[in-house]
Amino acid sequence: MARPKEYDRETVLSEAMNVFWATGYFGTNMNQLIKATRLNPGSLYGAFGSKDALFFAALDHYGKMSIESVQSMLYCHDSPVESIRAWIRMVASEVTDKDNHGCFLVNTAIELSGRSHEIQERVNTYLEEIGRMLATRLEDARGVGEISNDKDPEAVASFILCTIWGLRVLGETSPSEAKVVAISNQLIALLGK
């Protein structure tokens, strides 16, 4: 009954997301997005409405992927603590990777939180969800005696998450692997035994 779309919305979103992730909202212009998505302006605007809306959709896409990815790491072993360790090591390996652009949520928090309440709230939603997931897994760890009972899962989760954000910042400084390993080992050591 009408001409069908030639593009796949998820694919386009993913391509736009990669550009925004690498260069931020203000550091990205529509020409880059038009090239990356291989859509013409009309199609891109037809699909998303504006640069703002496209950014928002890309951020959402990243947030959802991020939640899934963290969830899969947090349950990659039967042992909660072993899973958390694996997640931290995964982040550490991303941080040493020159081609990685850190965490899009963290980047966006820094670029746009002070300017857009709507963006800030969305970023917070995802970051808090990750915090809750980690806290839940730390409760599991306490339940099976992998961490001591005097540790507050919520507080420890906040601390670990905070240090992971610090690692994301560190990733922008071309850090030596030794430094990244030293930091992540200290973080892992907090978990115990």
Place this chain on the structure above:
Amino acid sequence: MARPKEYDRETVLSEAMNVFWATGYFGTNMNQLIKATRLNPGSLYGAFGSKDALFFAALDHYGKMSIESVQSMLYCHDSPVESIRAWIRMVASEVTDKDNHGCFLVNTAIELSGRSHEIQERVNTYLEEIGRMLATRLEDARGVGEISNDKDPEAVASFILCTIWGLRVLGETSPSEAKVVAISNQLIALLGK
């Protein structure tokens, strides 16, 4: 022998720095800088040459102020550990302050490290200097027996600095004071006894 400047370079730099600090390089336009500095385009360009150069000068200004400020905190008590604690508490209080824009070095690392090697190197220079200052103070702490001999000052300094950067990110999320306090207390606890 010539018309004297009506502005004070340091003052202008400080005003420009505040704008870039709050809204980043790409999030700031020349009109904002012209308003904030109360210089006309000609004067501003006469003084700094370009938006790029002005940003670089503002970043440098921040870096130098930052070094001085951290140095003064690290030696605000005779006790090295007590001084480090005071610094962490200072950062924590900035993080809970709604009007604070985090650390300009951290913000710039995230916005521009992937785009300009020159900027990345300058940011790294300042961040590394702060790391060395902290490591030196941790050596002092070890010397006077405030921290145990099996702790590596350099590694611990990296870890503390990393978590402070994470606190800067946290500051963009309108965090509860309770969360900031919980995290900074855990960080402080690492130093202790």
Place this chain on the structure above:
DNA sequence: GACATTATTGAATATATAGTCAATAATTAT
């Protein structure tokens, strides 16, 4: 095959933005 509907194309547009410049003004030296 004509029609209705939606997608695609890419040139065009309005605005924002970084940067320039000629005229003018303030100072010091002679």
Place this chain on the structure above:
DNA sequence: ATAATTATTGACTATATATTCAATAATGTC
């Protein structure tokens, strides 16, 4: 005073950027 030098002013410019739109194309329905 006059000249030499540098600072200030703010209108102007060239370019970049987000966005629009009229023409065209592809589908399903009658």
